[in-house]
Amino acid sequence: MLNERSSPGSNATTTSRRTSVCSSISERPDSCAASTSGDSNSSSKKRGSGNKICKVCGDVSYSFNFNLISCESCKAFFRRNAFKKVSIGCSSKIVIYLNYINLRCPFSGNCEINLISRRFCQKCRLDKCISLGMKKELILSEEERERKNKMVRDKRIRIKKERELVERKKLERALTRTENEPEPKEEKPLCEAKLFPVNKSECCCKCQCGKYSQDRSLEEIFSSILGYPNLNTSPHQQQTSPQQINLEANILTSATTNIPTIPPLPSNFGNSHLLNEKISPMQQSLPTSIPTSMPLSAQMAIQNALANFNFQQNQYQNNNLIMNNNMFDSLMANGLIKPLYLNNTVFGTTQNQIQPMDIMY
Amino acid sequence: MLNERSSPGSNATTTSRRTSVCSSISERPDSCAASTSGDSNSSSKKRGSGNKICKVCGDVSYSFNFNLISCESCKAFFRRNAFKKVSIGCSSKIVIYLNYINLRCPFSGNCEINLISRRFCQKCRLDKCISLGMKKELILSEEERERKNKMVRDKRIRIKKERELVERKKLERALTRTENEPEPKEEKPLCEAKLFPVNKSECCCKCQCGKYSQDRSLEEIFSSILGYPNLNTSPHQQQTSPQQINLEANILTSATTNIPTIPPLPSNFGNSHLLNEKISPMQQSLPTSIPTSMPLSAQMAIQNALANFNFQQNQYQNNNLIMNNNMFDSLMANGLIKPLYLNNTVFGTTQNQIQPMDIMY
């Protein structure tokens, strides 16, 4: 009586161990239906129809796997365990000969396999898989898998190389272009879609507006990244406080969102009389050449920085705010503006405690 | 009579083992209450959700154990005592046959089991475990445990042996190398062990597997950093305990304070596999000329920025950290490093209120 071992699936517990996404879809509870009714493309969720039932455990099945209509979990289970040695039971002599036991039923050896009990007994689950017709010959061998993986890896590398080559060519052309040479009418040579290759054409926020990852210039990308408190944020709405959004919108949307705006200074700051001086024009200089050995993004960043200086006007041009050299120098000297790579929060940290979130956002 | 409980097995428990997306949405109040009740510290203390309640004693539960939602203590209790002989009472004949009594209720045999009283009576606690559906068959047998432990031991020994072999090979090569013979171009010039000098040979997670801090290249380190949501994550699992964070911080700051800290990325952001590819060296270029019409401080700043790039080595040199172009590009593209003049906290402000100090520091 004490050793009475019942089949694990015999007691009908209605406890669903894991409500899988698939089954919940088929059952369509109200909350689920409400949530999934919005997105039309359920293809991203699961490919295939899913109107079949796993012969082994009764879960939702999407296709044949190893010659049997079976669910994703039984598919993975069979691939993992099909080649394990099976002990038929404690009483069998084969146990002694095998010298080890991989799978042994802890119950009476005829477990009912359903969605809940399938994890209780590996042996009976595997037995059922085999007896219902799963073929271990359809599992790829070690060499076959290795060969296939290598092909995929090589292909990825090749594609990446080609893309890099195109990008570098484009950048070189842009940098070596002389002044008299006419600017090609390509105002957005490097778009976001190339920097962040996204398979799907939708936006990251599922709105399918197509605005994201398509044609945003590098400047727009950077400014958007820097402007958002979180990288996860949708590109459409940056949820800062509402007032700030409005204020920002007034300033930024007037001209170009690319040009950074300069915060107003306290009136008693620095030598205000310097601002009243006349701007003495300096001699004009040659355009800067940025070494191409640098990382591409560094080149672009510096290029961007230099672009903010109007050498002809000898002024720092920024929207309708004009900052002259003296003012700039004063701000720098007072440590009020500085390039980030000089900032200790990035490349050199003086802090003992590392707090990435605080640093970056 | 003895088994009279408030609600033994009759009530169909609708508890889902793993709350799916849909059901968790529908069960929002529960999860909300559980998440808000705990501190942020306590959440990192224990892995798993912990929003369940032990059916046996009412303590917090993190998962099913032996087919019953139960706490850690009841789990351990059941494993220890499930195979002990149970005396159902003095009147039972089985007591005589068993010749000894392991578990006997000191009270009337129907103890209420809660978080406090669970220690008082082993028998009633075990009875409750069994009656609520715990399956002793799911406890690994002696030989299964032995086999598993042996496998773990063997694996550790094997990994350690392999590591020692590599070390010895390396040492032999170094010893047989003559002095005029050039240093071989080591494919992993800077390994993790050099970056993060760890005295002990073990892994940070005490497993002594030896996988960590030994031979990982910089690319591997960075890709792992980018792949993991947290810098301090164990290389084996993504679980952070406060102690590990502190330890890791100490290690990091002591070794290289200049390594840029990387905030956690959204898991679906970017293609982290890009980092694993080989470095394609770019052609060397001439030193940069900075236009003299710029503000002096700006010239110096850019000069300083450029000085951080080692054009000869085609690398970004920063103390003992060598970052290659691909890595740099990836970090830039992901917005993880950026020059400050692109940062809206300097040139572009989202605030209307003038707060230079807050903006700058």
Added chain:
DNA sequence: GGCGGTTCATAACGTTCA
């Protein structure tokens, strides 16, 4: 779209130690 494989977070076993 079917059907192989891989990835990776987590569930759920076990062990350790105070």
Added chain:
DNA sequence: TGAACGTTATGAACCGCC
């Protein structure tokens, strides 16, 4: 005894070839 953690199995989601 139970909190904490090591380790493996599991399965949902995805990738890529045909």
